[in-house]
Amino acid sequence: MTATTEFSLIQKYFSYDERRDDVTLGVGDDCALLNPPHEKQLAVTVDTLVSGVHFPEATSPDDIAYKSLAVSLSDLAAMGAEPAWATLALTLPNSNEAWLEAFSKSFKKTLNDYGVQLVGGDTTQGPLSITVQLTGLVDAESVMRRDAAKAGDKIYVTGSLGDAALGLKLLDMHDFPDPVIRESCIKRLNRPLPRVEFAQKAVECCACAIDISDGLIADLGHILKASACGAKIYYDQLPTSKAFDKSSTHLNDLDYQQMLLAGGDDYELCLVASAENEAALFSFAESMDVLLTEVGLIDTSGELSVINTDGEPIELISSGYEHFAHE
């Protein structure tokens, strides 16, 4: 791909009209020029999705575009930041116009839905991969960091767990008897909902948060490590969707424990807050129609254990998340 072609590609598909007031110069010069508000800190995250590793090769361009933004939006949510600016580095095997048009349209819609302006990009020829960097704005005082959990704090999760991992299993089961369940879980895999708006409220009463991209155990583990704490997870309180629950009537050979505790790609938030903030947190969740569930307790044990209703530890089969290509 010559640079001239590359430039035309960027111009044609990624010159969106939408403008934020804090963008002096958008796509088209050597650099974009941005004017961050004085009272805010910048929250910066970068994620790469590689075809065949982070999404199946057959994934539609609109789902790929959506997800490439959603995973980074979810990182901003984990800090409680307001999304502001994006850059896109898109590596494509060829300049398939239909693919580019579908990708561009979905990317633009997702940017608009979250108030983000695309301020820079690079298109290169090579095996399909998408790197998105997002910058958000956050108050220094209220930002949620991983190192702020304390013994006695409660652990919560938004939404339900395990659906995306189940969706991954169901992708190839074209003859699965309940297509509604199948579609519902595949949608959770391809179209995770970053909890951006809720997180901007949650910062007011949460000490720390992380988005569940690698599975609850692995991600909560990062908080525990950074905060030098331990925790207990109440296995029987982990929230599951109706689709997830009903699927087991058709599938008896799946490891549901693994999907719940170590299934990635749900992009729900795991939040840690002191008990006195619980009422306020649930009030925010209710007002925003977000399902919030208490699932555990931070302690001084230095370990992460998963317990049943009798307080007995459950033996864990797996604690890591595996991308589908390696399963």
Add this chain to the structure above:
Amino acid sequence: MTATTEFSLIQKYFSYDERRDDVTLGVGDDCALLNPPHEKQLAVTVDTLVSGVHFPEATSPDDIAYKSLAVSLSDLAAMGAEPAWATLALTLPNSNEAWLEAFSKSFKKTLNDYGVQLVGGDTTQGPLSITVQLTGLVDAESVMRRDAAKAGDKIYVTGSLGDAALGLKLLDMHDFPDPVIRESCIKRLNRPLPRVEFAQKAVECCACAIDISDGLIADLGHILKASACGAKIYYDQLPTSKAFDKSSTHLNDLDYQQMLLAGGDDYELCLVASAENEAALFSFAESMDVLLTEVGLIDTSGELSVINTDGEPIELISSGYEHFAHE
């Protein structure tokens, strides 16, 4: 690559000690947290280098690391910005520790040389590619933009042109009779020198600038388009290195015109300034030991022509830059 492995990789190879005062939180949380100075704008650029497209597969990891930063540093230079923060999205076919160590060491050294802190990263498994986003700081009043050229302004370039393109040709000529020339040009290809420091001075007297990554004609063309101007290039005044000049005694079948006018990868600056600022500009260049050459004039023709010493147009054989893989 599981996410756990991925995390270990980032931690092990990219947890550098160096800290800028404006970085509240570096690598290791969902997002980095940054405190930009109030009086500055942010200049943001992103570039992807793909193995086999932007550099030959045999390129050493330390050259790849250097160049992945240099191309973005050069974009910051084109705006006159001071480099500040980087993110790195690294896609690797496997976790070759020797490769990672060499890459990491060179990446760190280059960051340090330019006062940049790495604030975020993502490592993923896939065909080798490197995406770097750099953010720089710039004064809103003096920033150099592509749309500010005016008829009567003079055109300058830093350094010499064509060496990187020649280096690319010489890569496979292992029996080239003058190894000093060969090494010198290959170094220009693998280790381009971004004109960051000079550019921060040049902003005081230049209207606009662009870095020459796609060849003088293509890149100057961007300025002309954005500024709605034309220009003349004085072919016989284009600066060449001694290595470039001497190489022709051994090579008679190479297209030197194409390398000079359309050879990319030199990452020199093309600057546009009004005539009254010429003395100041040359003074800065001299004080910083940067070779600066007047190579043309902005006019109202609406076209870009390359002329000889008699003022006659030279017929152009090619006007675009082609990555080596497509030649």
